[in-house]
Amino acid sequence: MTTHAIHAKLEPDGPVSLPIVEVSGLRKTYSGGVEAVKGIDFEIAAGEVFGLLGPNGAGKSTTIGMLSTTIAPSGGAARLAGFDVATQPIAARSVSSVVFQDAVVDRNLSGRANLVLHARLWAVAPRDAKAQIADLVDALGLGELVDRNVGSYSGGERRRLEIARALISRPRVLFLDEPTVGLDPRIRHELLDLIGDVREREETTILLTTHYLDEAQRLCDRVAIINRGEIVALDRPDALLAEIGEQVLELRVGDDASRARGALAAQGVPVDTAFAVGSTLTVPLHHCSAGDVMAALDRAGVVAAAVSTRRPTLDDVYLRLTGDSLAAA
Amino acid sequence: MSTTTLPREVRPALPAVRRIPSAAGALVTLAKRRASLTSRTPRQIAVPLLGPLLLALIAAPALKAATGGLRSHIDYAAFIDIGTIALLVPLSCIFAGLSVIIDREQGAQRELLAAPVPRAYLVLGNLAVALGLAALQVTVLLALAALRGAHFAITASGMAWFLAAAVLITVFTYAVAETLASRIHKQEDYIAAIPAVAILPFFFAGALFPISAMPAALATIAKFLPLTHALALMRYAFVDPRGTGLHAIWGMSNVTTEAWLSLGVVAVFAAALTAISIRVFSRSAVG
Numbered sequence: 001m002t003t004h005a006i007h008a009k010l011e012p013d014g015p016v017s018l019p020i021v022e023v024s025g026l027r028k029t030y031s032g033g034v035e036a037v038k039g040i041d042f043e044i045a046a047g048e049v050f051g052l053l054g055p056n057g058a059g060k061s062t063t064i065g066m067l068s069t070t071i072a073p074s075g076g077a078a079r080l081a082g083f084d085v086a087t088q089p090i091a092a093r094s095v096s097s098v099v100f101q102d103a104v105v106d107r108n109l110s111g112r113a114n115l116v117l118h119a120r121l122w123a124v125a126p127r128d129a130k131a132q133i134a135d136l137v138d139a140l141g142l143g144e145l146v147d148r149n150v151g152s153y154s155g156g157e158r159r160r161l162e163i164a165r166a167l168i169s170r171p172r173v174l175f176l177d178e179p180t181v182g183l184d185p186r187i188r189h190e191l192l193d194l195i196g197d198v199r200e201r202e203e204t205t206i207l208l209t210t211h212y213l214d215e216a217q218r219l220c221d222r223v224a225i226i227n228r229g230e231i232v233a234l235d236r237p238d239a240l241l242a243e244i245g246e247q248v249l250e251l252r253v254g255d256d257a258s259r260a261r262g263a264l265a266a267q268g269v270p271v272d273t274a275f276a277v278g279s280t281l282t283v284p285l286h287h288c289s290a291g292d293v294m295a296a297l298d299r300a301g302v303v304a305a306a307v308s309t310r311r312p313t314l315d316d317v318y319l320r321l322t323g324d325s326l327a328a329a
Numbered sequence: 330m331s332t333t334t335l336p337r338e339v340r341p342a343l344p345a346v347r348r349i350p351s352a353a354g355a356l357v358t359l360a361k362r363r364a365s366l367t368s369r370t371p372r373q374i375a376v377p378l379l380g381p382l383l384l385a386l387i388a389a390p391a392l393k394a395a396t397g398g399l400r401s402h403i404d405y406a407a408f409i410d411i412g413t414i415a416l417l418v419p420l421s422c423i424f425a426g427l428s429v430i431i432d433r434e435q436g437a438q439r440e441l442l443a444a445p446v447p448r449a450y451l452v453l454g455n456l457a458v459a460l461g462l463a464a465l466q467v468t469v470l471l472a473l474a475a476l477r478g479a480h481f482a483i484t485a486s487g488m489a490w491f492l493a494a495a496v497l498i499t500v501f502t503y504a505v506a507e508t509l510a511s512r513i514h515k516q517e518d519y520i521a522a523i524p525a526v527a528i529l530p531f532f533f534a535g536a537l538f539p540i541s542a543m544p545a546a547l548a549t550i551a552k553f554l555p556l557t558h559a560l561a562l563m564r565y566a567f568v569d570p571r572g573t574g575l576h577a578i579w580g581m582s583n584v585t586t587e588a589w590l591s592l593g594v595v596a597v598f599a600a601a602l603t604a605i606s607i608r609v610f611s612r613s614a615v616g
Contacts (some may be wrong), residue, residue, distance in 0.1 A: 032616065065616070067444070068429075068443045069443070069615070070439055070442045070443055070614075070615055070616060071615055071616045072615045090349055090445045090446070090447065091349075091445070093443055093444060093445040094348065094349050094445035096443075097443070098439075098440075098443045100436065100439050102436050102442070103435075103436050104436040104439045104440040105436075105437065105440070106355070106366065106435075106437050107435060108366055108369045109362075109365060109366070117358065117362055118440070118444075120350065120354065120355075120358040121350060121355065121358055121359075121441075121444040121446060122350075122444065122445060123348040123349050123350040123354070123445070131445055165440075171382065311419070326487075326560075
């Protein structure tokens with residue numbers, strides 16, 4: 001088992017927040033021997049928005065499944081608000097709610113019936129449930145939809161209903177599994193605003209999985225990058241970006257960008273943090289200038305078809321760490 | 330990259346357990362959900378009833394006329410009417426089990442699995458509705474058979490035997506359906522299992538004729554089926570006060586003892602299959 005013990009303080013020099021999610025050596029091996037999660041460790045502070053980034057198949061949804069007790073872990077431990085998901089699953093479920101990647105609402109029932117069902121299963125007192133439903137219906141713009149059959153909802157409307165449903169029980173931990181997948185850009189941005197509002201208004205700890213890096217940068221206090229079932233980086237988005245520097249140089253260099261990287265190294269250009277994907281070589285400019293790189297390529301006889309400089313993104317962090325593309329996933 | 334964990338010394342005491350629904354509250358909520366969904370699919374109520382109803386209303390009197398009956402104290406048409414329950418209940422339960430697959434395919438099952446209730450309640454909530462639906466269908470069947478002219482000798486003790494047998498065989502059959510639905514992933518594969526699960530036992534259990542009329546080897550097999558015991562009990566309750574069917578199974582002199590033994594057999598099957606169905610559901614649903 002490979003275990004990456006990577007932790008980070010929420011506020012290194014300020015007040016320390018308390019962990020409400022604790023994950024230790026958590027792993028899942030499906031029948032057939034597929035290792036979806038290979039022993040991961042992290043902690044999430046109360047009130048934090050924590051992002052789990054990675055391509056499809058990286059183990060994000062399996063991790064959410066294990067934390068929500070809808071997938072049985074093969075090993076390790078996880079606790080929600082102190083409750084062990086393996087030995088105290090009902091208590092763990094009572095403090096959490098999940099918005100799953102795929103629709104999980106009853107399509108033959110109205111939106112309100114779905115909300116009431118969730119409230120009852122999470123033991124919300126009837127009077128509180130009524131008030132909470134009215135409040136959430138208003139906050140999430142569901143007023144004209146809520147008494148219609150869910151089967152008639154659009155994807156964005158259904159997702160808003162699912163978020164409302166997950167919030168009825170005022171969960172201490174809210175799991176959002178790729179909440180914006182399949183939504184058009186306008187709805188996606190509205191939903192991101194909504195998730196930001198949820199944090200402000202409910203003081204809920206949020207664990208968000210996504211493969212959209214802009215979402216993580218916009219919403220998350222900290223992000224963990226997960227690849228092939230292992231956490232390969234975990235820190236605040238700005239700290240992860242700082243490892244790359246202020247700017248990167250992006251070069252289109254033909255079929256083998258790795259060869260160009262080797263040529264730069266031979267010319268004395270520091271390429272420890274450079275990474276090659278397909279025909280593109282990306283060189284962080286924190287130890288050298290763009291002019292240094294271009295001159296070295298010229299000396300090595302490598303022709304760049306296209307050259308650009310830009311600010312780094314979490315995509316660069318991910319690609320540097322894994323050599324794979326999130327976008328291609 | 331920072332490698333500092335959140336310091337443990339400043340952590341507060343663990344929070345108290347949040348409220349979780351009472352067993353009754355959770356079961357009622359889950360059963361109401363299932364009932365609400367079932368009421369929106371009338372075919373689930375009507376389709377299982379259709380075949381048995383035709384059998385009771387048309388085939389039973391026709392068979393009586395064609396064969397001359399059982400040549401005993403038992404009215405053959407009423408004998409078949411009760412026997413038809415052995416087709417109705419399995420069909421009803423198998424159709425009810427289909428909703429488990431639909432829950433899984435449409436995703437609703439995941440939400441239920443994430444709820445703070447024991448997983449067994451998800452099975453028991455469905456079972457409660459399957460029982461209610463089967464009760465409604467059996468009542469309609471017997472009422473229409475009575476209107477057609479079937480004579481049922483209904484006494485208080487007979488009603489008790491009938492209800493006990495009908496409830497237990499429904500529990501057993503629904504547990505079989507739930508187990509299959511947990512193990513079979515596609516609706517079409519599940520539907521393909523209907524003949525084996527719902528129709529085959531109907532012929533072996535003595536639904537249309539006494540098991541004593543079958544070859545000895547088949548009669549022996551029939552005695553191991555809970556459906557055979559349930560049918561003999563239901564007939565003992567309403568149409569066969571001498572317990573001819575129970576004698577054919579047990580060969581004892583005391584019919585009350587035979588009835589208790591048959592009820593015990595059905596109860597054991599019902600309890601065992603319910604436990605298995607809960608275990609299979611709980612294990613298969615969470616990977």
